[in-house]
Amino acid sequence: MDYKKLDLFTPMIVVLLVFVYLIFAYIGFYYHIRELIGVNINTIGIILLGLIFYILGYYISKHLLKNKELTINKPRLDKLTGKKFVLTLVILGILLQIINLVYLGGIPLLSGHLKARAATRIWLLSYLLFLPSINILLAKYNDKKYYLLFVIGLILFALTGYRTTAIAIVLSVLITAYYTKDLPWEYLILALLGIFLLLLIVGYVAVKSIEWQTWTLNPIELLFYRAGYTLQVLGHAVVLQGSTHGQLLYNTLTGFMKSTDPRVIVGSTTLGYAHSTTSMIFGPALLDFGLYAMLIQMLLIGFIIGVLYNIQKSLNTAFVGLYAMLLAHVIIWIETGPTDLVILLFFLIAIIIVLLTVKTKKGGNI
Structure with a gap:
C-alpha cells in the first residue's frame, strides 16, 4: 500500500x-x-x-x-520568496535568537525564572522571521544543505524551554518534507516518533526546571x-x-x-x-x-x-x-x-x- x-x-x-x-x-x-x-x-x-x-x-x-x-503571478512570488531574500531571513532569525539567549544570560530550558522572561520582542521577531522562511526555503529550493539551518534553529528555539515552538519547527518542516520529498514510510514513522520524544523531553525538562514547582x-x-x-x-x-x-x-x-x-x-x-x-x-x-x-x-x-x-x-x-x-x-x-x-x-x-x-x-x- x-x-x-x-x-x-x-x-x-x-x-x-x-x-x-x-x-x-x-x-x-x-x-x-x-x-x-x-x-x-x-x-x-x-x-x-x-x-x-x-x-x-x-x-x-x-x-x-x-x-x-x-x-x-511568478514574478511577484519570486520577489517575495527569492532564495537570497528568504535565506537572509532564516539566518537573521537564527542570529536574533542567539542575541536573545545572550541577553537573557542563560538557558531558559534549565530555569523557570529565565523561561518566564524568554518571550521577548527579540524572540518574537526571530521566530516570526525564522519559521516561515525556513519552510519556504525548504519547500521552494529543496536543498539538503538548508536542513543544517533547520537543525541549528531548532536547537536554539528548544533552549528557550517552549516546547510548542520546538514542536512547531519540527512538525512544519516534516510536513514540508512530506509534500516535497519522496519520504519512505520508515523515515516518516521515525520522524513522528522523534517529534513525540521531543515533546516528552522538552516538556519534562522545562517543568522540572521550574524552581517553584515540585513534579513527581x-x-x-x-x-x-x-x-x-x-x-x-x-x-x-x-x-x-x-x-x-x-x-x-x-x-x-x-x-x-x-x-x-x-x-x-x-x-x-x-x-x-x-x-x-x-x-x-x-x-x-x-x-x-x-x-x-x-x-x-x-x-x-x-x-x-x-x-x-x-x-x-x-x-x-x-x-x-x-x-x-x-x-x-x-x-x-x-x-x-x-x-x-x-x-x-x-x-x-x-x-x-x-x-x-x-x-x-x-x-x-x-
Missing part, C-alpha cells in the same frame, strides 16, 4: 488529533493522575460542535475552489496529566462562557506590548488564581464571547487551512511551506488555543502572500 495516497496531512488530521487528545485526557482521568476528576458531557458536546464547524469551513473552501484554475510525574504521566488538566480547564470555560469580555483577544493582539499573558487570564478566570493555563483550541473564544464566537472561529480556521491546502496541492512551491507552518500551529492549538500574537501574524503573512500571488479563473479543477 502506498501511504502517500493517504495524504496524511490534510486539514482533517486536526479532527483525528483532537480525538487522540481526548483519549490521552481520559487515560489521565481513569488513573486519577494528580487527582484529575474528568469533565461533564456538555464539554464533549461543545468540542464536537467545534469540530463540525471546522469541517464545514474546510468543505466550504473546497466548494469555492472547485472548478477553478489556479495560477501564480514521569514524562508519560505528565503527558496524560496535561491533556486531562487542559480538558478540565475547558470544562470550566464552558460554564464561564463570555466572562472575560474580549480580554483574551485584546491581550493576544497587544502581545508585543506589556500586556497580560492571555493564558494567565485563562487561569485566573477558570481556576480563580493567577496561573498560566491552556484551554484547548475551543476555550479562549468561549471565555471571551461565548459559543457562537467559538463556532465562527472554528469555521474560519477550517476555511483558511482548507484554502491553503488546496493551493499547495495545486501549485506546490512556497505554498507548501506556508501550509505546513499553519497546519503545524493549528495542531498545536489543540492544546494551547489561539492566544499567541506571532501565530496570528503567520496567518496574516500566508494570507497576504496568497492574495498577492494567486489568481483563480473558471475552467480548472483542483
